[in-house]
Amino acid sequence: MNASPGAASPAIAAFPGLVDSHCHLDFPEFDGKMGEMREEMRANGVTHALCISVNFAGFPKVLALAEAYDNFFATVGVHPDHEDRTGVDPARLIELARHPRVVAIGETGLDYYRVSGDLEWQRERFRAHIRAARECRKPLVIHTRQAAEDTLAIMREEGAAEVGGVMHCFTESQAVADAAIALGFYISFSGIVTFKNAGALKDVARLVPLERLLVETDSPYLAPVPHRGKINQPALVRHVAEEVARLRGTPLSELAAATTNNFFRLFKEARR
Ligand SMILES: [Zn+2]
Numbered sequence: 001m002n003a004s005p006g007a008a009s010p011a012i013a014a015f016p017g018l019v020d021s022h023c024h025l026d027f028p029e030f031d032g033k034m035g036e037m038r039e040e041m042r043a044n045g046v047t048h049a050l051c052i053s054v055n056f057a058g059f060p061k062v063l064a065l066a067e068a069y070d071n072f073f074a075t076v077g078v079h080p081d082h083e084d085r086t087g088v089d090p091a092r093l094i095e096l097a098r099h100p101r102v103v104a105i106g107e108t109g110l111d112y113y114r115v116s117g118d119l120e121w122q123r124e125r126f127r128a129h130i131r132a133a134r135e136c137r138k139p140l141v142i143h144t145r146q147a148a149e150d151t152l153a154i155m156r157e158e159g160a161a162e163v164g165g166v167m168h169c170f171t172e173s174q175a176v177a178d179a180a181i182a183l184g185f186y187i188s189f190s191g192i193v194t195f196k197n198a199g200a201l202k203d204v205a206r207l208v209p210l211e212r213l214l215v216e217t218d219s220p221y222l223a224p225v226p227h228r229g230k231i232n233q234p235a236l237v238r239h240v241a242e243e244v245a246r247l248r249g250t251p252l253s254e255l256a257a258a259t260t261n262n263f264f265r266l267f268k269e270a271r272r
Pocket residue numbers: 107143168169
């Protein structure tokens with residue numbers, strides 16, 4: 001991988017550790033790079049990562065990562081951009097989610113930016129994920145892009161508050177954050193919050209209650225400044241956390257401790 005997070009600082013020994021709450025380590029960008037990538041995590045105090053499933057075909061590889069490494073966990077779900085319009089049967093999600101390393105359902109949600117046309121199939125698929133999550137009592141990992149209003153409406157209609165979850169790679173307004181928080185959800189910031197043109201999002205990152213904050217990379221996408229445009233990796237969640245801490249005027253160690261505690265509170269089946 002091209003991205004080099006740089007040398008670890010001496011203060012790292014006392015650092016409470018960070019969790020990358022959302023990454024796609026099964027993607028081909030990481031083939032043959034696992035050792036190097038995990039070494040960068042260690043060097044940057046990134047202790048755990050949640051490996052996110054985007055379709056059924058890729059799920060075995062996601063699960064294999066969580067089985068191979070104690071500090072990786074898995075989710076099961078079909079991403080809203082996955083345009084195989086066949087419906088998702090909640091029973092299939094529930095069956096796969098039974099595995100002890102699967103700690104959440106997702107990623108799921110709505111994306112009106114990447115996909116267009118009649119998107120009723122996308123909404124139905126989202127509903128199926130919420131039903132499955134309620135049935136197996138696991139939290140949801142939700143993706144929303146240019147679809148916040150419908151996302152929140154479906155979350156309410158399907159009773160997503162019963163299991164909670166995370167609004168991942170958050171790029172919406174404070175009002176959307178408040179509405180999701182009211183439904184018991186957490187707000188996860190990605191490398192986007194480090195971008196110079198992300199002024200409105202930086203304001204949201206200042207205001208989300210500390211006990212509802214998470215950080216993520218969405219690797220291999222969205223590498224944070226100063227690695228923008230390169231292949232992202234979990235080690236770089238440190239730059240996301242540093243920026244959120246800076247915006248809030250909070251020490252990085254405090255932000256790391258809070259986001260890590262939040263992660264293990266939300267994803268109850270993930271063990272430290
Ligand atoms: Zn996503």
